[in-house]
Amino acid sequence: MGAYVSNILFGILFFSLVGLFTRNIRRVIRNIKLGTAANRYDQPKKRWLHMARIALGQSKMVRKPLSGLLHVIVYVGFVVINIELLEIIVDGFLGTHRVFAPFLGGFYNVLIATFEVFAALVLVSVILFWTRRNVMRIKRFWRAEMKGWPKWDADIILYAEVVLMGLFLTMNASDYWLQINTQDPHYLTAGSFPVSQWILPLFDGLGVAQVVAVERISWWLHITGILLFLNYLYYSKHLHIILAFPNTWFAKLAPQGQFTNMPEVTDEVKLMLDPNADPYAAPASDVAPSTFGAADVADLNWVQLMNAYSCTECGRCTAECPASQTGKKLSPRKIMMDTRDRLSEVGAALNKGKQPNANTLLDNYISREELWACTSCNACVEACPIAIDPLSIISDMRRYLVMEQSAAPTGLNNMMSNVENNGAPWPFNRQDRIAWRDEINISK
Amino acid sequence: MAELAAQGKQPEVLFWVGCAGSFDDRAKKITKAFVKLLLKAEISFAVLGPEESCTGDPAKRAGNEFLFQMQAMTNIEVLNGYEIKKVVTACPHCFNTLKNEYPGLGGHYEVVHHTQFLKQLLDQGKLKVEGGQFKGKRITFHDPCYLGRANNEYQAPRDVLTKLEGELIEMKSCKAKGLCCGAGGAQMFKDAEAGNKEINIKRTEQALETKPDIIAAGCPFCNTMMTDGVKNKEKEGAIAVMDIAELVQQAEDL
Incomplete structure (x- = not known):
């Protein structure tokens, strides 16, 4: 024995x-899975190739x-x-x-x-x-x-x-x-x-x-x-x-410049623009009122949360970020690290069978100053060796700030009210859109 | 466009001027240069004029999805009403939004950036650059984020510059690694957060390292940022910041 x-x-x-x-x-x-839904099962062939090239083949590492x-x-x-x-x-x-x-x-x-x-x-x-x-x-x-x-x-x-x-x-x-x-x-x-x-x-x-x-x-x-x-x-x-x-397999395949169109907003905007809509109609009762944008990890989608767990903190994103390079507080790597830290905090509570504490990703981890410093230039997304998308998290959190809290910086509020009233980010008269024609030496 | 439609005519392409191209004094020069080129090439085109409205790009990047979709749906209604098939624009932000974000809301068009369009016109011989006006001139091209990284178009503007016979010199971060001018993501309309430098100054410094005669741009906002940067370095006498369309127009001597 x-x-x-x-x-x-x-x-x-x-x-x-x-x-x-x-x-x-x-x-x-x-x-x-605490994240919201995101359909990333389309175009499987492209996804296998994407994973083979970037994860298996390390194509972005060797840049x-x-x-x-x-x-x-x-x-x-x-x-x-x-x-x-x-x-x-x-x-x-x-x-x-x-x-x-x-x-x-x-x-x-x-x-x-x-x-x-x-x-x-x-x-x-x-x-x-x-x-x-x-x-x-x-x-x-x-x-x-x-x-x-x-x-x-x-x-x-x-x-x-x-x-x-x-x-x-x-x-x-x-x-x-x-x-x-x-x-x-x-x-x-x-x-x-x-x-x-x-x-x-x-x-x-x-x-x-x-x-x-x-x-x-x-x-x-x-x-x-x-x-x-x-x-x-x-x-x-x-x-x-x-x-x-999996992170490269489920990555965004659309052009980097394409932001998602929020379907829950589309429904409301269609209703607003429809002259035949009944303004007093009760909203469909089975639709739970959702938060616009993200204040905490559960408002992000599951791919974004997987991104956070996948990040190995190499900092190539931050090294390429124009805001980070010019001494601003924003660091795309920190966005990912904060998201993981907060998710771990929520997870630790769940492990003990408790409710997560009252912290949120916004403010307790990521400050507004960081979010507003982003130029949405996609340098971080391009730099990531495993196709993590910090910009999508920044964008979703800005959506929360603007649509749930109306908490945009003054300059942006002015811009938005101009767009709303004049159809341009500046306070100009719409009729003057064609003014350049009179300054050109050509007959129409 | 309304006038054409009233005559029962359909243009080959709609020129989406954009807000900067319509209202900003510097960007209006780009609009005029591009229009002159379209006329020279005898392209049948139209503009929406007062019927055009902001694409909603800055609202969307700022986080105001409601405002963006209101703008988008209103514009789509106008564009679909005129049965527009093809759109050209000199603004990469309009380009990106029209091309990528309008289809999901019912606006399906073939969208091209004006540098792509100009390249085609030159390739087809509809525009010819002669005289070698830019021979020996050092030109560096600043990639707009929303044309380059966002939509993978790095080559068309460079092809046009090569045709101008200028000496194309790349900055140390260019193409996929190009540094933003600092205006994107609605930053154009707000104060920058605290830091140790403005982004446009940093980018201008990179451009100046190439000792250029001309900094070429393909975006009205980049143009503003780089122009400000050059002024900040007190080089506005020696270095011109010009849009690709303006360079072609100059070469065409229009």
Whole structure:
């Protein structure tokens, strides 16, 4: 019975941590569904292509060549090395060692060698990423909204990857040492170790038992680390490694300049313009009175809420934003971070079976000053590597300010009353629209 | 348009002048330049005149969806009443709204921006630029957000400039990465929020880095913002801010 202790331990570890992650992902999905409806299931072919190009193909990441290349390495490395995870899990359950090796023969060596090369490349890239953040202190990583937890979060991810890659290579190196220095059939000759072979000298002078201990400890720490990292995603901007895919699939496909026409407004405007409409007719009773625009997360649609969970806070949006570049308070990245923070706050209350507190996204998180600084230029939308749309949130919140609160800045109120009265944003006489014709030297 | 309709005639294209093109003194020059080109190319066109009303763009960007849809539906009624099929406009904001946001409310037209239209006229030989008036002139083009990023049209204005034989020099942020002039999203009509610089100054600085003789624009609002920026830098004597239509008109010597 004692022989099965490690299998059982592994089973408990695996199922409890995967189970915890599943529960948390369900909470994310529940929170996203707090948003209003948005039909983003049209044009599926285009959507698959969009996802393939932007998420799978990283087409927008590489617009910045250096960080793009580093990111592609870490991304491909992550996907490739995770193939090894499959073997580790099977080994964990069955108590086997390198269970795939006998089936794959020479190809197994190719696989392990590839994993090792990627592990080394990932290590280098992650160290460069850390250097860009902490030594070169690239400006977009140091804006106000990055203080505190977001800064920690970014660094923790990088440290975790260094530790995991280090454990992976140590595990391989000690295994390789045991393959060479013992005749134990448990350590069958399998794999090719182009990177970790350079670690072997570290084991000089150690006994077999000690190297076995190193191998076991790094094996266990590696898989435990991966399962913990998986659970970390829920609390972190790193959730983007999963959500980037649905986020690009459900992205807006219409031209960026096209804002939605609110259907609930269309109904009312049609009624107003219809000379035959009965002004005293009772409104259709099954229509719940809705809020115009968004004051809180539940007023946003579910795609906008998914956007918030997908944001990895790279700040490319903010770096391109004309308002941010000229020192205004608005930062599109902060809009996304605030939306996620507020949604998490609401979600945390729901987890406890309570009603969310009286905070709202507007004012408690996002100030009016930020919203009014936007030029709707779409630079943030264009810059986002995974097709997040901060502008749509800004626009919906402006709609709330104007249509629910009549709280537009004075200049805009003047503009709007001019449009209403004169059909132009300035107080000119409509008849003068054609005045330029008299200033032109042509006969009509 | 009303006069044409009374005669039972239908124009090939409706020129949507826009509020800036109708009322703003600087933008009216763009309107006049474009009209002269249309006449030269013998295009049958009409304008709505007093029957035209704001597309509702600034109201929509400000968040007033009611006002936008009131404007849109009134305009659509007029346009559909005249059975308009094709619209050309010199304002990217009108262009975007008419092209993308009117169809959902019942207004379906082929909408083109005047830089696209001018490119076609030049390609078809209906307009010819000769004389090489802009030869050796350094021209930089400022992408309007609502033409470029919003609607993916970066090439047409550049093609026209290339035909003018000027030396087209790109700013460091151009095309999809073009920096806004600061007027969009209804900012034109309000004071800017507190910051350390005005957006139009920042954009003008980027333009000045190219050491241009001419800053070309394709939007009346960008034109205003860049003109103000150039004045702020006290370069208005050396650098002209001009619309693509005005440049073609000059080349045509109209």
